[in-house]
Structures are given as C-alpha cells and as structure tokens.
Amino acid sequence: MARAFREEGPGILATLIGQVGDFQLAEDALQDAFAAAVATWPRDGVPDRPGAWITTTARRRAIDRLRRERGLADRIVRLAHAAALEAAGDEEDPGEPPPIGDDRLRLMFTCCHPALALEARVALTLKSLGGLTTAEVARALLTSEPAMAQRLVRAKRRIAAAGIPYRVPPAHLLPERLSGVLAVVYLVFNEGYAPGDGDRLVRGELCAEAIRLGRLLVRLMGDDPETLGLLALMLLQDARRGARVDGDGAAVPLDRQDREQWDRGRIAEGVRALDEALVLRAPGPYQLQAAIAALHATAPEAAATDWAQIAALYAELDRRAPSPVVRINRAAALAFAGSPEAGLSLLQPLVSDPRLAAYAPLHAAHAELLRRVDAPEAARAAYDRAIAATANAVQRAELTRRRALVA
Incomplete structure (x- = not known):
C-alpha cells in the first residue's frame, strides 16, 4: 500500500x-x-x-x-x-x-512558481511530486513536522490567494520559469549531496529523489539541453556516493576514494545525458558543471584527472554564471593543475569580502592553497576559520584531520 x-x-x-x-x-x-x-x-x-x-x-x-x-x-x-x-x-x-504526463509537468511548475518562497517551493515539490509524507519532508529539510505542516499549508494558501495558474507557462515565459524549476531540483540534490549541518556527509534519500525528479523532467520536457545537463550533473556526482564515506563514517576526499566503489551505471547514464545535451549546441551552466563532473568520473585514477581542462571549464562557467562558489572551485582547479599562486590570487578578493567571512568552503580552499605554497601558519589559521564555520560534523572532522597534517 x-x-x-x-x-x-x-x-x-x-x-x-x-x-x-x-x-x-x-x-x-x-x-x-x-x-x-x-x-x-x-x-x-x-x-x-x-x-x-x-x-x-x-x-x-x-x-x-x-x-x-x-x-x-x-x-x-x-x-x-x-x-x-x-x-x-x-x-x-x-x-x-x-494520462498524467502533462498534469505532472503543470504541477511541477505550480510548486516551483516564483511567487512562493524558495523553501516553500522545495518542500511542496518534495511533498507533491516526490510523494513524501509531511514527516518525511520535515526530516529531509531538518525541521519539525508541525513546522513543516504549517509551511505547506501556507504555500497552498499562497497558491490559492495569488491565483497561481495550474499550467505550463506560455512559450515566452518558459525559459525563465524552467530555470527556476531546475534550480529547485538541484537545491534538493545539493541538500543531500553536501548537507549544511547534521551528522551525515551524504543524505542519499534526497539525492535519489532529486534524480528521480530530474528524470521525470527530462521525460516531460523533451530535448531541453539544460534539463539534460542537470540530470547528467546529478548522476555523475551521485555516482561517487558509496566512496565518499569510509566504514567509520569519516569523509574520504576525492583523490583518496576507491574508484571501484563508484557506480558505473550512474556514470554511463550521466555521460549519455550529457552527450545528448551537447549535441543540441546550446551550452549552459548545468552542462558545464556536468562536463566537469564527467572529467572526474571518467578519469581512471586521481593523478590522471585533466585539471587544466577542468580549470578552463570553470573559467567559462564563471563567465556565464559568476558566483563565489564557482570562483572557489576554479581556484582549486588551478592549484591542482599546477598553479596554486594563480588560485590564491583568484581567492584573495573573496577572502577579504566580509559577506563570506562565515563561508566554510572558501576558508577550506584557501587553507589548502596556502599549504601548497608552503605557508603553514597561514594555512592553519585558514583551517581554523573553516572549522569554526562548519556545522556538519563529518565535514568538521575532515577539516580537523587536514589541519593536523599541516607541517
């Protein structure tokens, strides 16, 4: 039942x-x-x-x-x-x-309507299209069941009060609205792939639900390149799930993961989806990120990773969709490609930005690059900032381990 x-x-x-x-x-x-x-x-x-x-x-x-x-x-x-x-x-x-295909698509656009707050869009999508109970949605989004029930009620009232139409947007609005739907699905995935807090590094149930929604969206939208790109990205990232945590629950960095544990079926499906997207010759941010994930996933060993190509893809992504997250990843790629000084130069404006003072990934990347240029004291201080800003217990333990290795 x-x-x-x-x-x-x-x-x-x-x-x-x-x-x-x-x-x-x-x-x-x-x-x-x-x-x-x-x-x-x-x-x-x-x-x-x-x-x-x-x-x-x-x-x-x-x-x-x-x-x-x-x-x-x-x-x-x-x-x-x-x-x-x-x-x-x-x-x-x-x-x-x-027939339910068109109805599901209409429901997806309704749940992800920009008139709703982002957290309401995520909750409503999981509840209505994911088939999760209110309790399951509450657990997935780390809140209480009564609070989640109220959030869902408010979202449905908002839909009624604002007269949000139950339909796929007209053609001239579709690109903008579809991007919002894709963003919600990817937000669900990221909350599973890299939880901001809690005591687990990966929450597989959320990753799986986002991928299921991505497959549904591809089936309903047809040959939309960015929808295919998002599905490819999620599959290729999720393929590494089994190797990201060891038997004791500790994080395993990408370069130390056992690639035999990677899901080859997921990788093959992700590469196929990316190939289908690229054939359409309309590159976008999700396709660029999927191409980066594919370079990681198809490298036979960590040392064979094409970091120069990854850095070039991040540069293009930074041009199309600039953000601190993209720049941090680009800086790390430059360092792995042999140019930690270039990476540090890219990070410096971000490190000086008070708005990012509590952003742990920035300080963790900064610490790693400082270690690579043989600045141990500065690296330890950067690790301290990253540890202080990290709410996830597994991530905090991994940062603590890395700090202890700085000579």
Missing part, C-alpha cells in the same frame, strides 16, 4: 488538481481514496490497475466534498466540471488510467 501511494500518488494528485482546481481539495480527496483502499483492498483484492481505481475514487470523494460546500460559487463551477469528468469517465473503460 505504501508503495502504491509513493508510486501512484504524485501523478494522481497532479491529475486531480487539474480536475477540481484546488490543491488542498485534491490532496484531501487523494488521502480519502487511499484510506478507502486500505479498508477495501485486503477484503476485495488489489485491482488490476490500482492507479485507475485510486484516481476514480479520489475524484468521487472530491465531488462529495464539493457538494457539501456547494454554497460557494467557485465550488459550484468546480463541481460542475468535476461531475462532467465523472460522467465522461463512467462511459469509458474504468480500468484505463488517465
């Missing part, structure tokens, strides 16, 4: 929202339908097409709820629409589930 809810729920919810025009009503009706399944399937047996059964039952429960509130004019309109769909459905093969 739980499997059916996780697998069928998001698509059915997307269809119901389109039919009844109300996020909360559709969610409540879907819950009613699953409760009915729990009550009847053990007695009557699981239907041949569980998704179709749940869809039909949920639509009927939504109609029942609308009838009980038929005093509201807008509910009357939705009741008429839902009743017409129900009548049409009775004349069709009840075992044939409705």
Whole structure:
C-alpha cells in the first residue's frame, strides 16, 4: 500500500488538481481514496490497475466534498466540471488510467512558481511530486513536522490567494520559469549531496529523489539541453556516493576514494545525458558543471584527472554564471593543475569580502592553497576559520584531520 501511494500518488494528485482546481481539495480527496483502499483492498483484492481505481475514487470523494460546500460559487463551477469528468469517465473503460504526463509537468511548475518562497517551493515539490509524507519532508529539510505542516499549508494558501495558474507557462515565459524549476531540483540534490549541518556527509534519500525528479523532467520536457545537463550533473556526482564515506563514517576526499566503489551505471547514464545535451549546441551552466563532473568520473585514477581542462571549464562557467562558489572551485582547479599562486590570487578578493567571512568552503580552499605554497601558519589559521564555520560534523572532522597534517 505504501508503495502504491509513493508510486501512484504524485501523478494522481497532479491529475486531480487539474480536475477540481484546488490543491488542498485534491490532496484531501487523494488521502480519502487511499484510506478507502486500505479498508477495501485486503477484503476485495488489489485491482488490476490500482492507479485507475485510486484516481476514480479520489475524484468521487472530491465531488462529495464539493457538494457539501456547494454554497460557494467557485465550488459550484468546480463541481460542475468535476461531475462532467465523472460522467465522461463512467462511459469509458474504468480500468484505463488517465494520462498524467502533462498534469505532472503543470504541477511541477505550480510548486516551483516564483511567487512562493524558495523553501516553500522545495518542500511542496518534495511533498507533491516526490510523494513524501509531511514527516518525511520535515526530516529531509531538518525541521519539525508541525513546522513543516504549517509551511505547506501556507504555500497552498499562497497558491490559492495569488491565483497561481495550474499550467505550463506560455512559450515566452518558459525559459525563465524552467530555470527556476531546475534550480529547485538541484537545491534538493545539493541538500543531500553536501548537507549544511547534521551528522551525515551524504543524505542519499534526497539525492535519489532529486534524480528521480530530474528524470521525470527530462521525460516531460523533451530535448531541453539544460534539463539534460542537470540530470547528467546529478548522476555523475551521485555516482561517487558509496566512496565518499569510509566504514567509520569519516569523509574520504576525492583523490583518496576507491574508484571501484563508484557506480558505473550512474556514470554511463550521466555521460549519455550529457552527450545528448551537447549535441543540441546550446551550452549552459548545468552542462558545464556536468562536463566537469564527467572529467572526474571518467578519469581512471586521481593523478590522471585533466585539471587544466577542468580549470578552463570553470573559467567559462564563471563567465556565464559568476558566483563565489564557482570562483572557489576554479581556484582549486588551478592549484591542482599546477598553479596554486594563480588560485590564491583568484581567492584573495573573496577572502577579504566580509559577506563570506562565515563561508566554510572558501576558508577550506584557501587553507589548502596556502599549504601548497608552503605557508603553514597561514594555512592553519585558514583551517581554523573553516572549522569554526562548519556545522556538519563529518565535514568538521575532515577539516580537523587536514589541519593536523599541516607541517
């Protein structure tokens, strides 16, 4: 039953929202339908097409709820629409589930609408399209279940109050809106790949959910190069998951990882997605990052990594999508390519920026480059700043280990 809810729920919810025009009503009706399944399937047996059964039952429960509130004019309109769909459905093969692809795409754009706060977009996407329970979303985003429930309620109220349309944006808005959807999916992935706090280096359940959403988006959007690029990037990064932590839970740096533990299936799928994107000749930031990840993933050993090419790709990424994170990674790549002094020069304006004073990755990169130019005292001080700014216990332990190695 739980499997059916996780697998069928998001698509059915997307269809119901389109039919009844109300996020909360559709969610409540879907819950009613699953409760009915729990009550009847053990007695009557699981239907041949569980998704179709749940869809039909949920639509009927939504109609029942609308009838009980038929005093509201807008509910009357939705009741008429839902009743017409129900009548049409009775004349069709009840075992044939409705198409859900377009509905899922509409739901994805609704959950990621820019009128919603970013944290609300992430939570709503995980809840509605990921099929996670409120408790699971709360655990994933490191907050309490009551607080998450309130966040989700506020997001759905915002959708209703702002009249956010349940649709794929028109063509002239699609590029801008799609970039927002991709950003939410990648944010989910990054929260799993590099958690900001907690006691785990990797939260695989979030990485897996982001990749599932990425695959869904590729299937729904067709040949969009940046969507393919994002999927490739996530697959190639996640392929290293099994080697990033040792048996004691300690972090294993990239150059010390056992590459036999890397997921070759994920790497192959990621490279294929990247190749499909590059053929379209519309390079963008996700494709550039995926190309960098591919150079890491396909190098037979750490020493064979093409750091000069990686530094060049980061330079292009910095030109297209400049950010401190990109510049930090570019500086590290320059150092690995044999130019730590050039990397330090690139980092210096960032180190002097008070807005980045508590950004641990900056200080960790600075410390490593200072170590490479034989400035141990300055390197230890930079490591101290990185350790003080790190909330994740595993990352903090790794930084402490590196500091102890500075001569």
